[in-house]
Amino acid sequence: MSDRDQPVTEDELNAYVDGELPADRVGAVEVWLATHPEDAARIAAWRAQAEAIRARYGAVASEPVPARFDLDKLARGTRSWRAVAAAAVIAAFLAGGVVGWMAHGASAAAPSRFDVFTTQALDAHKIYVVEVRHPVEVTGAERPHLVQWLSKRLDYELRVPDLESSGLKLVGGRLLPGPFGPAAFCMYEGPSGERFTIYYARTDAPQTALRYRAGERFAALYWVEHGLAYVVSGPLDRDRLQTVAQAAYDQIDKGVPAKTW
């Protein structure tokens, strides 16, 4: 059986109309259409649809572009938004006030990565902080291996902060299935057994200021920096959580241990 005799598929008819059909099938489709008037009529209808769509909307692209789309202006807004956001991180910490303000620069349509990641992180926190024997997969004693392993799985050079200055010892970490790929999860423990966790996940969300979320028994602070979302979770004690998160943030942001300054 030659190519010409192969029945023409629905996909091929569509591809033919869109100029996506491989050259060696065009002849076969044309022969088919000559002998199958119903398909030829359908193709004519599809072409008419495309024409109608172009006739209806094509002219939009020739309209003068409204001033609101001036990119320099939009970019200035973006830049100042970032500067304000960065300043707010510090100011909010100093004031110890509410930090969940960042959304007003973003569009209402923005996907709430905040909700997705903090839910995930708080769920993981809830499940693993009660574990006595197996809270982590790799212990803090093997820190270099832990960091290397998680960084490799997330394809991102992770910083696992040293929180000794906040009285917290690294218990270790584990890999979690995240909503958009693997997530990393590190646990810290204080002298009285209080536990804090840091959740890391890759994201395409833009940089954000810190945002606070309180759950039933635990609370979380979330931020995004250089394509990575961070969620620090701990007991429902906001001041303590902010101190811990700030120590983590400082080290991750500056790449230096908090101890040194």
Add this chain to the structure above:
Amino acid sequence: MSGFRQEVEAAVPALRRYARALTRNAELADDLVQDTLVRALRSEHLFHGGELRSWLYTILTNLNRNRLRSLARRPPVQSIDDNDAPDMAGPEAGGRDIERALASLVEDQRSALLLVVLEGLTYREVAEVQGVPIGTVMSRLARARMQIKAYLDGERPALRRIK
């Protein structure tokens, strides 16, 4: 102005066209375009080369999908336009017909069809924008065309209904 920004600027008219057809609402469409541009400028550092135009279409398509998703959580509000009596013949009638036919599609089919016939993207590019295999793009296109045809064929009911 950076090369990146120039390229983004050059894409604005086409983005407006796509958004207008996608939403069939000029104001909403321009809001979407503006959000897309802000998002793109803010994420310049995340753009690792490749086809900038496709990237912008991707952002816009996702923003619109999110918008519809959050709308779906609210009680439905039907626009007055949708309740209009069928259009009488006139210079605008053809345009209104195709507009309603597009409105009858599910979002992913509408987006696939518009990206191909209005924006001239290849199947491969549409697959990237929608984050699905090419086969899925093709079946979306086929279903969109079938649905529009059925809609338009059924849209000349006035005569039939009289008898």
